Amino acid sequence: MAERTPRIDVAGLVFRVGGLAAAGRAWVEERYGPFLSRRAPTFGVQVRVSERYRPGRMPRPSAAWHDGRFALASHPSRADGDLARRRVAFRAGPGPALNPDLFRLLCSFLLMQKGGVLIHASAVVDGSGAWVFSGPSGSGKTTIAGLAGDRVVLNDETIALRPAPRGWRACATPFYGSGGPSMARVNDSAPVRGLCFLRKSSRFAHRRLTPTEVVSRAFPEVMLPKRDARVAERLLATLASLGAAVPAWELAFTPDPAIWSYLDGLD
């Protein structure tokens, strides 16, 4: 019987992950379990272990893109891909079979090609849509996700935002943060109700952000290196479109379940 080749669905991008040994395949199925899919793949990822551990200074992650080909690196792994052929050669170093840092970079890069972004944020579905909470480490993303109660948490660390026919959608990802795997248990999506940039406080307060402020707050939170001019240019365009379409606030909050009724009253 032919062995299964795992397919992973992240925000509608379906990756067929080939080249894995049995142990690597088992690891991928365990790590990405809720995101395994039977949908037709949109990208083929061929994993090859080809690099040894090299001691010394760790290079920064990078993303470069030219003439439909791209190269992504997150030490010690790198991915070289062809957008037209929908193929990626994923050269793994020692460690996980599908390095989550590089796989996240790959998802982010391909999502950008579809007009979306992968952003450092948590998201919780409440009522008619998802509240997206963004900010740097320590700003309270996981804290808010922990206040969700019986609401669906899309993730506590990494959220995909995609344009849809009617507004933007927030999509779950498998790239959880300090909340652990329980923060990436469902592969779901919802229309974005609002985007909040967090600030911890002793009380609730908010301020509506202008589209320019949305772009300048969101830009550093996009999970892609911005040292390639074409990448940066594309991100500016995408975030400008997001900022024009999605209501956004600066939100000071205290860890209290009353946050959900506070959010209902935002204007």
Place this chain on the structure above:
Amino acid sequence: MDSTESFPLRKSVPWRTLDTEALVVDVKGGLLYPLNSVGARIWDLCDGARSVDEIVGVIADEFAAPETTIRTDAIEFIERLADAKLISIERRRQGESR
């Protein structure tokens, strides 16, 4: 900084205007610089042809502030853009002016 110099934008710098403001990316540092409406207008006027005097003249026509204040602020702003390598400072060719 004098009237013989002009300030072309660096070709590889991504930027975008939103309403009256602008966002400029320093790709070397991966940083984003938000510019307010005055900064965005100066950025727009850094076209590689205008001198600082001409830029100050336009800003003084469009914004309500003393010209001496505008000059001081504009020179400081242009120098910061140049330090961040977002624009160049070049000598204008003889006789070139707008």
